[in-house]
Amino acid sequence: MEPLITFSRVCMHFSTRSVITNALADIDASFARGSTTAIVGANASGKSTMLRIAAGVLAPSTGRVESSAVHSALKRAFVPQRGSCAADFSVEELVSLGTSTRCAEQARVECALDAVGLASRRAVRYHSLSGGEQQRVRVARAIAQIASPNGSVLLLDEPFSSLDPAEVARLVRALRVFAQEGGSVILSLHDAGLAREVAHDAIALRMGRVIAHGRAHEVLSPAILSEVYAHEMLEASTTARWLRPTL
Amino acid sequence: MLLRSFSFASACAVFGVLAACDRGGTADPERPSTTAIRIASFSPAMSATLVDLGCESNIVARSPWCTDVAKSLPVVGDFRDFDAERILLVSPSHIVLQPPLSGINPALESFAKAQGIALVAVQLDRMRDVRQFVSSVAPLASDAARVRARLDAIDAIPLVDVHAPRVVVLVSAEPMLAAGGANYLTDLLPIVHLRNALDAEGWIECSHEALAARDPDLLLGIAEREESVAGLRRALESIPCRASRSGRIVVVVSPELLRPSTRSIDAMRALQSAIDAVLRTTSEQAP
Amino acid sequence: MKWRFALLVALVLLLALARLSVGPHLDGAGAMHFGVAMPTAETLPFRANAVAGAAVVGLLLGLAGLALQALLRNPLASPYTLGVSSGASFGVACVLAIAATTGISTQALGGEFGGAVFGAALSLVLVWMLAKRATGRDGVALALAGIVLGGVMSSGAMLLEQIVPRGLRGDLLAWMAGRIPELPDPSALVALWILGVLALIVLWKAAHLLDLLMLDDDEAAAAGVRLASTRAGLFIIGGLLAAAAVSFAGPIGFVGLVAPHTARLFIGHRHRLLVPSTALCGVIVVLSADLLRQGLDVGTGRLPVGVITALAGGPFFLWLLSRSRRGGSEWNL
Structure with missing residues (x-):
């Protein structure tokens, strides 16, 4: 399968006046058409940074991201972990943000609402929804933003964090459909069990480095997982990042 | 509640407009003769x-x-x-x-x-x-x-007598606003044989200390209304200078003096007796 | 939604007609009343000018408020959050002070209009630079820079009031009350209309970007919004509109706050309808205030229009706010 996004030797550091924080170091990864990839790792291991780079909202400090999708809003969509909405749109309005009133686009909005099971709640105001419903609305918006799953990338940061099991199952089905139609789904998860359920492929990150990349059932083995999360336990008292004074 | 009062207010406004229409919408007012001075x-x-x-x-x-x-x-x-x-x-x-x-x-x-x-x-x-x-x-x-x-x-207003007693003229207590040198009140003061202790232009907002530093011979307060008299008197009494200590304070109600007009001359002249009285009693008290 | 929009248009037309057909008249005893008085060839130009002036000020302030609320993602942002009105009053005070101390006429210095334009532009440039130096130009940095600079500029204006002989108090205070000129400079009026209509078109064309801007930064960027240039554009549009309105009519308060919120309440949050509705609501607010002040005479002649908008706008905004509290969200207005 041809890759839709390829990371080659991607580094990312954030600098403030006194420190440089390395968020990602030498990431090599590729995400194939029709695949669902879970990025697992402890807190502050660089999962969100990797997603933001893939979404094109963050440029890597060094290295290259090659993508056929990353430059078009119709071919990639991103749902951050804790999004906010500054206007009180209705569910339907929010899902159709950025789309036109054309029939094809309206059909996409309908499909996306169906996919997350919110078609019956379309007139409800966003801010009166529960946290889980808000998250589903945002995923629906991302799905509706993409013109056609084929060749597109859907990036979700912890999409299941406030969903109940039934909602998780529904969303997983929707993501499978997206991947089957030729898209690529990349999602960050801290729950390795869920990742095994959802994803074909997985990337294990530790302190901004890839420690395993491959089929989900291989990467998410107990040995690797203990390495991924052990660090967090070992260094729970310190921050999981490297501090380096500016030169 | 707020909405109700708001709509009530707007209803009143609309009603007011309608009532005004009823009253006056009848005839085109006659244009007065343009030759008259209006x-x-x-x-x-x-x-x-x-x-x-x-x-x-x-x-x-x-x-x-x-x-x-x-x-x-x-x-x-x-x-x-x-x-x-x-x-x-x-x-x-x-x-x-x-x-x-x-x-x-x-x-x-x-x-x-x-x-x-x-x-x-x-x-x-x-x-x-x-x-x-x-x-x-x-x-x-x-x-x-x-x-x-x-x-x-x-x-006929006399010129400034450089030997005349010096006066601070306060027209407002809060803030303390005094008549400066280039001011119609300064021009009028020679009528009552006084001269202005301040020389800056216009109306001057100044502190108690700044006024005290001028060491005026008399403190004069001019009020628009009776209600402002007490406040002006308090402000003048609190100026730490010899004039306030020896009670050389005059506060008058004289709206004519607060507007530069031809009436201001007589209004200033009317102060003469009050000023004389204060200056006389305090000079008798002095050793 | 469509009929609601039509209702707004109808209301604007109605108010304009009302303003054209009411005025003062004398009764038999020579006392002046206010009521229906059809315009004559003599009075029509004044009324038409007042309508055109009030409408354009409302249009500018409403759109400026909307642009800045979108830029700062803050429902309490007003056209003056960026320090424009304080900057303009500082500019006016500068012109008055320079004229008073040097003897040059204010007209030679560009008049109060020139001073206001200069001051408003100065404050916008400074806010833009200050926000960059702080944390980049996100909403919080811009709002903070605007509020701080506004305070400094107000103090500057007050300082000038103090040091100028005979004081500018009357002048500056009268300017700050906000007035709709009945005999405006025609070229200024035309320029303002052109600016307002252009801004309306630009914002309306960019409605989908404004919608997406309501989302998280990352989400908006991934959905194709160029954040930096969109924000710069909104800053320029909002700042320009506010500066133009302030220079023309003085700092008329609450319009830029009330108009977008009323439009949201009435028409919803999608900017495609919200942009023109906000413009209409701004026009409605200022036209009604101007109409109301014609009839309100507490023995002191007409009240400045800024006094009316603030008096009516304050309680109205509190009412909006109490609704939003019940809705449980700051934006649920």
Whole structure:
């Protein structure tokens, strides 16, 4: 399968006046058409940074991201972990943000609402929804933003964090459909069990480095997982990042 | 609740408008003869002078602050703004105003020109400005003798006597606002044989200490209304200087002195006895 | 939604007609009343000018408020959050002070209009630079820079008031009350209309970007919004509109706050309808205030229009706010 996004030797550091924080170091990864990839790792291991780079909202400090999708809003969509909405749109309005009133686009909005099971709640105001419903609305918006799953990338940061099991199952089905139609789904998860359920492929990150990349059932083995999360336990008292004074 | 009161207020407003329509929508008001002298006064001081010159019946419109003319006269403008439509309605032949520092409003100038209204604009800072105003409105007054008398009265104001007692004139307690040197009050003070202890221009906002440092011989408070007298007296008493300690304080109610007009001369003269009384008693008390 | 929009248009037309057909008239005893008084050839130009002036000020302030609320993602942002009105009053005070101390006429210095334009532009440039130096130009940095600079500029204006002989108090205070000129400079009026209509078109064309801007930064960027240039554009549009309105009519308060919120309440949050509705609501607010002040005479002549908008706008905004509290969200207005 041809890759839709390829990371080659991607580094990312954030600098403030006194420190440089390395968020990602030498990431090599590729995400194939029709695949669902879970990025697992402890807190502050660089999962969100990797997603933001893939979404094109963050440029890597060094290295290259090659993508056929990353430059078009119709071919990639991103749902951050804790999004906010500054206007009180209705569910339907929010899902159709950025789309036109054309029939094809309206059909996409309908499909996306169906996919997350919110078609019956379309007139409800966003801010009166529960946290889980808000998250589903945002995923629906991302799905509706993409013109056609084929060749597109859907990036979700912890999409299941406030969903109940039934909602998780529904969303997983929707993501499978997206991947089957030729898209690529990349999602960050801290729950390795869920990742095994959802994803074909997985990337294990530790302190901004890839420690395993491959089929989900291989990467998410107990040995690797203990390495991924052990660090967090070992260094729970310190921050999981490297501090380096500016030169 | 708020909404209800809001809608009530708007209902009242609408009703008010309708009621006004009922009252006045009947006839087109008659245009008065344009040959008569009709003055719109945008300045309370000028209104006072015009009334003093016997032109009261010629004043057809006023500013919000003109207290010397009938309250029933429509308010059509002030030193800055004007209401073109209302001015048209009262069709004045003259507009008198004290322009602001920034000069006459160009819109008013062009409006007056287009409507053939004469603009009399004088900035009244000194008594000589009042004199200039009197001369420029002299043709409007029917009683030429009275105009002559007022001009003579201004000319008769004595010059400053450099040996006269020095006085601080306070016109507002909060903030402390005193008459500075280049001021019509300074011009008037020689009438009561005093001179101004301050010399800066205009109205001066100053502290108790700054006034005390001048060491005035007398403290004079001029109030617009009876209610302000107590406050002015308190402010003057709290100035830490010899005059306040020995009670050389005079506070009077004299709105005529708060507007530079021809009436201010007599109003100042009327203070003489009060000032003399204070100066006499305190000098008797002195060892 | 369509009929609601039509209702707004109808309301604007109605108010304009009302303003054209009411005015003062004298009764038999010579007392002045306010009521229906059909315009004559003589009075029509004044009324038409007042309508055109009030409408354009409302249009500018409403759109400026909307643009800045979108830029700062803050429902309490007003056209003056960026310090424009304080900057303009500082500019006016500068002109008055220079004229008073040097003897040059204010007209030679560009008049109060020139001073206001200069001051407003100065404050916008400074806010833009200050926000960059702080944390980049996100909403919080811009709002903070605007509020701080506004305070400094106000103090500057007050300082000038103090040091100029005879004081500018009357002048500056009268300017700050906000007025709709009945005899405006025709070229200024035309320029303002052109600016307002252009801004309306630009914002309306960018409605989908404004919608997406309501989302999280990352989400909006991934959905194709160029954040930096969109924000710069909104800053320029909002700042320019506010500066133009302030220079023309003085700092008329609450319009830029009330108009977008009323439009949201009435028409919803999608900017495609919200942009024109906000413009209409701005026009409605200022036209009604101007209409109301014609009839309100507490013995002091007409009240400045800024006094009316603040008096009516304050309680109205509190009412909006209490609704939003019940809705449980700051934006649920």
